[in-house]
Amino acid sequence: MHSGILYSTAQALREILMSFVGIPIIVDIIMTVICATILLLIMATSALVFTLGERKICAFIQVRIGPNRVGPGGLLQSVADMIKLMDKEDIVPRGIDKWLWVLSPILLLVPSALIYAFFPFDDGVILADVNVGLFLLIAITSQTILPFLMGGYASNSKYSLIGGMRTVAQMLGYEVPMVFALMGIVMLTGSLKMSAIVEAQSNVWFIVLQPLAFFIYIVTALVESNRPPFNLVEGESEIIAGPFTEYTGMRWALFFLAEFSNLMCIGILTTTLFLGGWHGPDFLPGFAWFWIKTFICVLFYQWVGWTFPRLRIDTMLSFGWKVLLPIALVNVLLTGVGIYIYNIM
Amino acid sequence: MAQTEKFVLNMGPQHPSTHGVLQVQVELDGENIVGAKPVMGYLHRGIEKLMESRTYAQCVPYTDRLDYVSAMNNNLGFCMAVEKLAAIEVPERAEYIRVICAELNRIASHHVFIGSLTNDLGSATGMIYAFRDREKILDLFNIICGARMTAHYIRIGGVAADAQEEFLRDTQAFVDYVPAMLDEYDRIFTGNEIFQARMKGTSIITKETALKYSMSGPNIRASGVDYDIRKIDKYGAYGKFDFNIPLGEQGDNWDRYIVRLKEIQESANIIQQALDNMPEGPVMAKVPKVLKPPKGDAYHRVENTRGELGFYIVSDGSTKPYRVHIRRPSFVNLQALDSMCQGMLLADAVTAFATIDPLMGEVDC
């Protein structure tokens, strides 16, 4: 039923395990653990790769060289950064709400790790192919508001508080157009299942059928993942670092990890929802196409981020509510009309 | 019933975008600014007092540390005030070299302005581009006097050493590069929609307000007041050059940015004219080794990058000044900060700090 190297490897692994253990449910559990570990590893490595990649790309855009001292061509820079962050002093400010403050960076990592379960990396390679995949995915990503607000509130710092409030304002303003933009895809596919969405793009990618939704998604994705030019939550020139102002060392690194994980998530989601997922010409396996597209998307998001200045909160919110939302609604209407015409023809 | 409460946010003295150690007590109502009070003095070194115990020549390096991104203009102001007090005639070639250096430094200082402004608007890329070009000017200073920022090149009676061929050649190359540089800035940030949206119509200083607060420099010219000491006083060799004074219309952040951008081109024009008509001759007047200006006082002002920089020097006939007072433009300009920020958003406050362009070395003196 499914083809592709990854799927057959997993099947072979399952056969071997089956011959050793024999009980299907235990084999399922073991397989899930293995897959989850691999996904967490991907997430952790992506943070390592992206810190270096981001700095190199940003340096390229800014006519600089970038990190070039640690290892050959600066390749080990992120390892050095990691070691540095680990032995930093863990400063706990006075007057904080201890529990919320400690929980905030940890909780932030949960949704960004969780959504990896819903990504179809290759034909049949998806950890949880649930019927309401896209819906769950949006539901989980919007949970990132909470840790930001918690961190902002618990830090007992005015900058953090302003950052926390900004998170809520911008998430509310941009979650709605995003959902409506993705509605067009759901209408075309007729399913919320992630694998079905990719399957529906085997001939034509949704970027062709849903250009408006693609545009809206790019903007809202940048907002959701706090990338510049929409990084008002951190906005370092105004509110220092927003909710993470008072965090140091590894706690701060967790925020950072979540940020890079989010960056990869939006890259993957763009690929999956609009660029045909793992579909591509046959000379490369599916997962290779998937990663190539993802990295191109991430590169694009970084390029945008390092070129534009930051927006102001009022322009940004009015853009979300007054421009993106109407466009998204029009898009839903147009898609409906299009499907109707297509059906009667 | 929900209750709202105003709160005070101390921006600075340690904050990524307050340009040195400026502290601003911003009173906020949500994200809206109710008032902004600048608090100064974190960089106060007592330069005026220190000068009282140094000889006139020893005072000159202190002026470098006032407005440390445009040191040449400060040197020029102090030296001209002393020359006025002691009635020293400066050779013509020295006047020309002084103008070249002062204008190069004006461009370098505007680079810092553009860089910090774009950085404060959240685009670190802009900062790197501006600082890359500033580096070229600092290299020129390195050639002519061996120092990059705190030059101490302009001395009482002239300049420290004659300008080398290499310096003149490289300066010419830089002047030729200026139009391409400005074009690149236009493409990177001036034309950017977000950049324009954040700058246009924010933090307006009207003509009346600007005059009321005795503002000077590009800040008052952005409000449409034609007030440039180079043109009014024609000090040094400035009377011999033909240049325009760029003026703004509204006095918003955008005008303050555009005025400075145009000033870069005007400064390049002045440098070009100075290079073309450079006279030969000595670069140092005959100044006594032990300078004892006659008893009396003198006030001299020059157009610093940030505005009207004045030196009031009292001499008691000895080798040391009895009293030096420095009228620092950014210090006076900061008075307008409160009215600039009122009714704006927190993000606009950062833009306002950047476009009023205070330099703490000069504010705190």
Add this chain to the structure above:
Amino acid sequence: MGTYFSKEKLDLLKAQFDTAEYDAEQAEPAIYIGKEQLLDLMKVLRETPTYAFDRMSCLTAVDYKEYYEMVYCLYSRRYDLWVTVKVKLDHDNPEVESMTQIWEGTNFEERETYDLMGIKFLNHPDLRRILLPDNYEAHPLQKDFVPLEPRVEGGVLTWHKPKNLS
């Protein structure tokens, strides 16, 4: 620098204010005025249409040991005209009217003069120290200034007069 206030105009002012005087020997003489008449003189200089001194270019004070001297350098944009006004102040109790009533932009400069020279400005809207710490009890630009010694008392930085001067 533009033209200086001519001697005829100075004589005109002298006739108007009985405490006004100037040194006729000098090329660019400053007007000396009694501190009671300062505000009136400044108002005349600011508001007379033929003078129109709209900019207070420089405001400072000098400590001459026996007395303080306030120095005001005024500039008129309309006529490109200069004038220097000086006021002698009593060394024991230096007080003078604030110029913020006429030029609002002198606010910071007067605060600075108060901070560093210790001259009190009457009717100033916000006369606080501007550069030095609020609990610093000396004025550094005075000629008999002795630097205070910093000490931390109960977590607060305080300043004290040095005990033994050797």
